[in-house]
Amino acid sequence: MSAIEFREVFFRYNEESPFVLKNFNLTIEQGQTVAVLGHNGSGKSTVSKLVNGLLTPQSGEILVNDTKIRTSNVWEIRKNVGMVFQNPENQFVGTTVRDDVAFGLENRGIPRDEMEQRIKQSLMNVGMEQYMDHEPHHLSGGQKQRIAIASVMAIKPEILLLDEATSMLDPKGRKEILATIQTLKKHGKMTMVMITHDLNEIVLADRIIVMNKGNIYLDTTKELLFTHHKKLESIGLTLPFTVELALELEKYDYQFALYPLNYKEFNKELWTSNLNK
Amino acid sequence: MDIQFKQVSYTYQPHTPFAYQAIRNINLSISSGEYIAIVGHTGSGKSTLLQHINGLLLPTDGEVQIGEYILSSNNKRQDLRKLREKVGIVFQYPEHQLFEETVEKDISFGPHNFGIPKDEISKRVLSSIEKVELQTNFLEKSPFELSGGQMRRVAIAGVLAMEPEVLILDEPTAGLDPKGQIDIMKMFYQLHQSKQMTTILVTHQMDHALKYADRIIVLANGEVYMEGNPEEIFSKTNQLQEVNLDVPEILTLIQDFNQRFNGTIRYQRQSIAELAKEIVEHFRENKRL
């Protein structure tokens, strides 16, 4: 069973504007962690909003757990698809952390006793249980995003969509979210889709999809992603510094079996490369 | 314009249960034409500090001297406009301050407020849109039909049109994609070099501080924690870790390389190509040994 499936999807925001997605096809298997990258305007954010039924395609079908999204079942689908947005401020509904996590549960008519339990559990999962009664303006961006994740997880969705969830955070906040994603990945069999530019998030993914002009440009893995460096640069994506350095060294006949994503990998690769020389 | 902080402290909402001292006993001096990076994590007092430089905040204690201006708590209300004309601030997410119908009007807004003559303003509008690398046909457009990155450039042009002597950049790359970040940092560096502008970059991106700043000031808990040139600052790994700051990856890589391969490479703002060359040379020499 596939978690998410796009079949020949066309989408545009209104009739005058060009198509954001053009004959888009994509299948994501259950339990996969997928990173979707691409520059602004490549259509990557549209993809996540379509999965959640927040947007409806002009033609084509979108299936979640093999069920086609229709207006009649969209609320059912949303129970299974949790979504964390970019701006930490604009998705915090409650006046306190507790209320915010409760919001989604209240919407689903969860009884009070169970609510209390789930709030506690999901706040513990993101390490925010001691902030239960805090108001949003006393929290950092990273903390607010952790609450957003907790709020979504309290619903126990099977699919989690992170739509540039770290792009507005400071380095500390980013690290917090990455650690949270990592624990979620370890514990659950959840399907995760991360829309991102952040290399650290990409590293967590089993599968990488690069989007350009409303279509899939590359469908690869993190190990192989940067073997496509020319293609990536041609659509205006940047390479990590370690990959650039490796590419420079290739000019001197050094060979890299894998393009290194951090300094440790780099020096390790350099070691073997140097031995083989 | 030289900038000097003498024993500066600032408290928000003093004498209330909500009183909060954001910076304390800050002593600093920044000379004309320097490129300074102020780093520290959120809540370290960076934003409070920079707002003292153009009189948006007046110190609760101590005094700030900017050129001939002296700001302190017992300041009689002086005309701060002259000061603000000389000290431009690019705030975090500056695109939020756009409001005019056209890009041209928005860029003219600052100079207009400072009483710059009309023909001079149109000259400045043209030169500043060029500086932010946008085409002149943008001038007629509404700022709200532009993309996020373009809006940010328009907002920056609005600050540059004031032709400030000191340019303060508060997290200018926040929320941009990696390519946008690189482009905008390069643009500011070119401006700094061509105009001899004093540039004060407030950032939590250590690689930007390393790459561009002459001097780094590290703030932690409202105090100056460390101060020095980038190489000095980033060699103090433990001290940085204590205040939750990272060392840029290029330095960690060089350090790790030197340990592993017995190398002697030093970071001196070399390009990636130059660094690759040094690595190759290191291995050549060691083979000869």
Place this chain on the structure above:
Amino acid sequence: MKSFMIIGQFVPGTSSLHKLDPRTKMVTIFSFVIIVFFANNVLSYGWLALFSLALILLSKIRIPYILKGITPVWFLIIFTFILHLFITREGPVLLEISTFKIYEGGVIRGLTISLRFLLLVLVTSLLTLTTSPMEITDAIEELFAPLKKIKVPVHELALMMSISLRFIPTLLEETEKISKAQASRGVDFRTGTLKDRMYAIVPLLVPLFISAFKRAEELAMAMEARGYNGSEGRTKLRELKLTNIDYIAILLYVIINIIFFTLRQ
């Protein structure tokens, strides 16, 4: 830039006033607002003043903080007093300054009305000082629940209120940020003619509206994604419950009122 105003500001605490159910506080305080107008002699005023003082002490909020916090209202109170001093012409003349005559009736009227005003401000600000905005919203939703029968969207209104409350600090911060950004582009919000100042507000208001709309749009989307679909089938986490302390408070309040009505003439 921030002015010192405590009206509407919540000071978290654990005093017995903080612990009361918000409905208890709202009902008693609104009835107090009416009761104040029944006071008609020194004893009854004194009794109410004593009651207010007791409430302040119970809240454990520092008195100077409260008094200083209502500074803008002091001006109004003094103004009311002076106004009555000059317009009321009853009783014997106490003082005569050229054409102005101050009557005993004026002094008494001025004093009582200012005192009434002061008591009202003190007690109502105690409500907001000891009750979080969220609790107030909950209490309003509960107290007005019967109106649902005549199709008043009580739940939606309460949700709107709580969301507005949640965004007040965000928008204040934003206002400050934008006004600082514009100030550093040479806008002067504080000097100049009235017309100048009106114009100065445009560069502040336009960005604020744009950002508020953007926030509203994003928030609506986030709420939809989290399954918000109106009040139907919704449960509530917060439950208001009257406890012993509420019953004691209500009883005391009734006794205080009985004494009050025996004291007045």
